[in-house]
Amino acid sequence: MARKGTSFVCQNCGAVTGKWAGRCESCGEWNTIVEEREGAGVGGSPNAISRRRGRVVPLVGLDGESEAPPRMVTRVGELDRVTGGGFVRGSALLVGGDPGIGKSTLLIQAAARIARLGHRAVYISGEEAIDQVRLRAHRLGLTDAPVGLAAETSVEDILATLSAGPAPDFVIIDSIQTLWTETVESTPGTVTQVRAAAQALVRYAKSSGATVIIVGHVTKDGQIAGPRVVEHMVDAVLYFEGDGAHQYRILRSVKNRFGATDEIGVFEMTDKGLAEVANPSALFLGDRNSRTPGSAVFAGIEGTRPFLIEIQALVAPSPLGTPRRAVIGWDSARLSMILAVLEARCGVRFSQNDVYLNIAGGMRVTETGADLAVAAALVSSLSGVALPPDCVYFGEVGLSGAVRAVSQAQSRLKEAVKLGFPDAFVPEANASDGKGGGKGDGGTVTGLADLADLVGRIAAGSVGEDD
Structure with a gap:
């Protein structure tokens, strides 16, 4: 042998x-x-795999009729938004997030909602006992939902259970790092076991038509633990983000074969579980102090949704030889670039000051369109001049100091006007999206060609005044 x-x-x-x-x-x-x-199976030795002759696969052309994939709508607006209109039947989704962020709470609420709509939902826990899951369901008021519950870690036993009774429509596996399969000889949680278990579950989803949700642990860098090949196997990858100090949670789609990527859903953690937030812009701006220097409102886009969020900056004299640069919710390298552009192109000095930047509400902003709002908040804090309370900012700043155009400017301005922010400072190329760059809806849209123009307006106290 x-x-x-x-x-x-x-x-x-x-x-x-x-x-x-x-x-x-x-x-x-x-x-x-x-x-x-x-061992044999996925990740095993090539010699252990039986050889067989391949079959001829028919080839078809690109032209042909295609139908929209059938979906299961949960009637939770934020969850349906992120998934692209509901869960697609026969798809596999990977959900990641920090420990304790609320992944299990969100998924058991989704399973209960789908079960109440007449679909068969199954929740399989590999980390918690059945009594622990029942306690959570009792606390959330979900005990009346007909959800099938089991605590198991063997992939073979899980697949046998799912195939024994009526075919399920919605299956949750919590989590992939606890599962093990007999096809490979390694401990649970290793790369080989995670890859083999994920492939078996994806194969089951495609063959049975059930939607399979796989929960994955994350590393200290915030990435889903295990091989990146698992993210390529599944149809969608969702990240559940949030700060433990805030009650707000963000469900972000970073991959979706059946919908838009970078779409977000906003939830609020309450004593009854996660509640969807239909208007996140009003939520993030609820506690804003508009009279304080260093506060700017950014009109951003996440996926297809426009939203407004407050960017806070604090510039203070530094007692250290090397001033501090602290960032929460934004890219620290991007902040260093904005500071360098302000010093080199606009003559604004930060070399003797500590700089602190925070995105309010625990939100994380990744798009470059926030450059102009960050620069406005920094200059406002340094000069001690408060920005107008009814004005928004967006635009990308280049190394030359030029303010570059961004996409979907009209949607950003429409959201700003709806929430009481009629004035806006935007790239010059986007000024025509706001009523021809002049007065409209009771406000003014001002186009900026370079960052020095904005700095001069803030220093002169003319930001928000009519031209």
């Missing part, structure tokens, strides 16, 4: 090497390489 070999697999990136090393050559992480035995 042939002896089964061993391989060494990095638990961070999934790279396979022939010997152990303290540092992975692929991703550069230390102490992530673990010895794993090669």
Whole structure:
């Protein structure tokens, strides 16, 4: 009998090497390489796979009729928005998030809502006992929902259970790192086990037509733990974000084969679970103090949704030789670039000051259109001049100081006017999207060609005044 070999697999990136090393050559992480035995099945030895002759697959053309995929609508507006209009039957989704952020709460609420609509929902927990899940359901008032519940970690037993009774429509697996399969010989949570278990679940979703939701742990960097190949296997990848100090949670779509990417849904954590927030702009601006210098309102776009959010900046004299740069909710490298442009192109000095930047409400902003609002907040805090309370800012700032155009400017301005912000400072190329760049809806849309123009207006106290 042939002896089964061993391989060494990095638990961070999934790279396979022939010997152990303290540092992975692929991703550069230390102490992530673990010895794993090669078995049959996914990730096993090639010699253990039986050879068979392939079959001829018919080829078709690009032209042809295609129908919209059937969906299960949860009637939770924020969840349906992120998934692109509901869960697609036969699809597999991967949901990641920090521990305790509310992943299990959101999913059990979704399972209960789908079950009440007449679909068969199954919740399989690999981390909690049945009594623990029942306690959560009792606290959330979901005990009357006909959701099938089980606590199991064997992939074979899970698939046998799902195939034994009536075919389920909605299956939740919490979480993929706790599952193990007999096709590979390694401990649960390793790269090989995670990959094999995920492939088995994806195969079940495609063959049965059930929607399978897979929960994944995240690393300290916020990425879903395990090999990145799992994210390529599934049809959608959702991240559940939020700050433990805030009650707001953001469900973000970073991959979706059946809908828009970078779409977000906003939820609020309450004593009755997660409640959807239909108007996140009003929520993020609810506690804003408009008379304080260093506060600017940014009109942003997340997916297809426009929203307004407050950007707070504090510039204070530094007692240190090297001033501090602290950022929450934005890219720290982007802040360094904006500070450099303000100093080199506009003559605004921050070299002797500490700079603190915060996105209010625990929100994280990734688009470059926030550059102009960040610059306005920084200059306002440094000069001590408060910005107008009814004005929004958006635009990308280049290294030359030019203010570059952004997409969907008309949607941003429409959302701003709806929430009582008729004035706006925008890139010159986007000024025509706001009623021809002049007065409209009781306000003024001002186009800026470069950042120095905005700095001069703030220093002169003319921001928000009629031209």
